[in-house]
Amino acid sequence: QVQLQESGPGLVKPSETLSLTCTVSGGSMNNYYWSWIRQPPGEGLEWIGYIYSSGSTDYNPSLKSRVTISIDMSKNQFSLNLSSVTAADTAVYYCARRGTYKFDYWGQGTLVTVSS
Amino acid sequence: DIQMTQSPSSLSASVGERITITCRASQSIAGYLNWYQQKVGKAPKLLIHVASSLQSGVPSRFSGSGSGTDFTLTISSLQPEDFATYFCQQSYGSPYTFGQGTKLEIK
Numbered sequence: 001q002v003q004l005q006e007s008g009p010g011l012v013k014p015s016e017t018l019s020l021t022c023t024v025s026g027g028s029m030n031n032y033y034w035s036w037i038r039q040p041p042g043e044g045l046e047w048i049g050y051i052y053s054s055g056s057t058d059y060n061p062s063l064k065s066r067v068t069i070s071i072d073m074s075k076n077q078f079s080l081n082l083s084s085v086t087a088a089d090t091a092v093y094y095c096a097r098r099g100t101y102k103f104d105y106w107g108q109g110t111l112v113t114v115s116s
Numbered sequence: 117d118i119q120m121t122q123s124p125s126s127l128s129a130s131v132g133e134r135i136t137i138t139c140r141a142s143q144s145i146a147g148y149l150n151w152y153q154q155k156v157g158k159a160p161k162l163l164i165h166v167a168s169s170l171q172s173g174v175p176s177r178f179s180g181s182g183s184g185t186d187f188t189l190t191i192s193s194l195q196p197e198d199f200a201t202y203f204c205q206q207s208y209g210s211p212y213t214f215g216q217g218t219k220l221e222i223k
Contacts, residue, residue, distance in 0.1 A: 045160065045203060045214040060211040061117075094159055101166055101207040102150050106159035 002027040004107035018082040022095030033098035038091040122215035139204035148208040
């Protein structure tokens with residue numbers, strides 16, 4: 001059973017960089033797309049971007065200028081960096097596996113608050 | 117971006133009832149439509165993929181249909197554990213977008 005677990009700071013200051021890591025266990029990272037999705041409190045879901053196991057990436061244009069997703073296959077991890085954060089970036093951040101046209105496995109989510 | 121619009125935004129129903137949630141895409145997405153269930157404080161859970169395929173382990177009371185721009189999620193006989201928020205999501209093209217959610221509450 002594939003499992004994903006997010007980790008990283010729960011509090012980030014405005015204008016700084018939000019950094020999260022997702023650790024994958026119970027399955028191979030090969031030949032899948034590994035995504036980040038966020039959900040502001042009480043709101044809907046926003047796809048941030050993904051990285052393929054080969055290292056190719058695709059980002060949501062609304063965040064593209066501030067987002068970097070990277071992968072470390074040797075550690076079974078992929079990471080999200082979101083720069084120049086504001087209060088609008090406060091959200092629960094999920095990592096997820098994109099199987100064939102679907103997000104089939106999700107982490108439990110981690111709340112990141114942007115505040116000084 | 118492809119906009120996904122769900123209706124209704126909220127719904128009250130009783131155990132045993134049959135309910136339907138609708139999702140409309142702003143352009144044709146063929147059958148590339150997924151449905152997720154989210155309970156409070158939990159991650160979304162995949163229910164239906166490519167419009168009508170039941171994800172492994174999901175009860176058969178859940179079903180999906182549609183193609184093009186109009187899709188539906190049906191729960192044939194509501195169980196107490198089904199009261200949650202439901203989201204549709206298009207996987208036709210990037211950026212992958214979600215509906216705003218339908219909150220299903222107990223009447």
